[in-house]
Amino acid sequence: MKKLFKVLSLMAVLAMLTAVLFGCAQGGEEKKEGGEGAKEGKGKVTLGYVEWDSEIASTHVVKNVLIDMGYDVETVAVDAGVMWTGIGDGDFDAIVSAWLPGTHKDYYEKVKDKVDNLGPNLEGAKIGLVVPEYVTINSIEEMNSVKEKFDGKITGIEPGAGIMRATEKAIQDYGLDFKLQDSSSAAMAASLKKAIDNNDWIVVTGWTPHWKFAKWDLKYLEDPKGIYGGEEHIATIVRPGLKEDMPEVYRMLDDFHWAPADMEAVMLDIQGGMSPDEAAQKWIKNNQDKVNEWIGK
Template identity: 40%
Template sequence: MKHKAAPSRSAFFNGWDEGIAVSELWKYVLDQKGYDVSLEYADPAPAFSGVASGDYDVIMDAWLPATHEDYVDEYGEQMEDLGAWNDEAALTIAVNEDAPITSLDELADHADEFNNQLIGIEPGAGLTRITTDQVIPDYGLEDMEYTTSSTPAMLQELRTAIDNGDNVVVTLWRPHWAYDEFPIRDLEDPKGSLGEAESIHTFANPTFVEDNPEVADWLRNFEMDGETLYSLENLMFNENADTDDYQPIVEEWVGENQEYVDGLTN
């Protein structure tokens, strides 16, 4: 993200919609300011290591203190934390609204009613690690089939089950547009296996921060609440689900939220 220089790269995670949304928003904002920004999908491990090494400049979807703590522990000294832009984040296990259970401690006894399947996201995701290491053993779910592939695949399974009137249980997180799109609710987590509420941070390569102090200050001051994020995600991933050309969609959203966007660089 260097002013009128060779393109720099910002990494965001495959399928993590909030990271894609805010990265695309900041690409639009910085392009308007004369910066040249390129975005690349990456799994968490290469994204964090890339920011640490300078292969990437910025990552905007680091969940702390739990989800991505392993990566921050490993690479944190080689990155600069520019702070949290959302403090409403939480890992969840969600079911259809009319599911027969309300709590994770009921799931093992009702597994057959969910086709004995827990549907997950990317294998390398922090949510996947916590589900495997904490949720499944804590609630005795070892006999359920825990499938991992991708966030889009999970969302398609969720959509299909809802459309068919079937019970479904998926790994999810807040904030996410799926909560506005589908009649779903979170299962209670009485053992606290999913952790407490988290914050979503921006991390940058120190050289980038040194070379681009103005942008670094904008990113330090960046805040986006859940309602604002939902509206951007909904336009990008729900109302325009048939395209991944996001910049025209972001431009449309900016036109409806100009005062907020202007404040990002003031």
């Protein structure tokens, strides 16, 4: 009887182990079929961008639209030179951060025969020297006369950026007795905020669209020599072969177009504390009609 009891107990344990193993197998299979990781992707898209507030906004909106379309998307933040070399060499599938015809002119000239320019995704862009509205001068030509109020410096962004090169030329052509101070887009905005909080004079390298124009009363200094050029646009550039490799992605990028107010709304949310992805998802949710135009719905 004891032997029979042992056999029955062993059979019960084996039955329990079998049930547990079967349940695990079933659970794993369910996760594979229905879980998020199980969704079969359409492929990977790599987007390069410069870490300007404007381009963080646009790149993450495009990223999240493509993710919603079923693609795996990688975004790579680099400086302008690396971004243009990357798209020229095919390391990136696309960039939506090309400031043309002026700011990125030199970069574009080097790769224009190796890339596809899909045209503007945003129009009405501009670069130049920006000051708070309370600053009493209105032209770059007046800067030397009030050099002390500006501490003899122009607060810039990343060295090598197109607007920095234009500012170096402005210093030379206008004979400005000013030093151009390298920093970053974020550091420039922080310096601007500090100066405005204290009602101090400051001149920065600026561009629109940018959230700072929605947050503070600012103005461009007039540029009678035309160093900073006229109105610019932001273009979408893709690698050759993308149209054939990923026609749906190509069509979406070709149809991607929005207004400065759209971009500034995303930038303001990021500035307010949202992550770039959160701000992009909020904008997409609130502008589904526009997004549907991009994706052909």
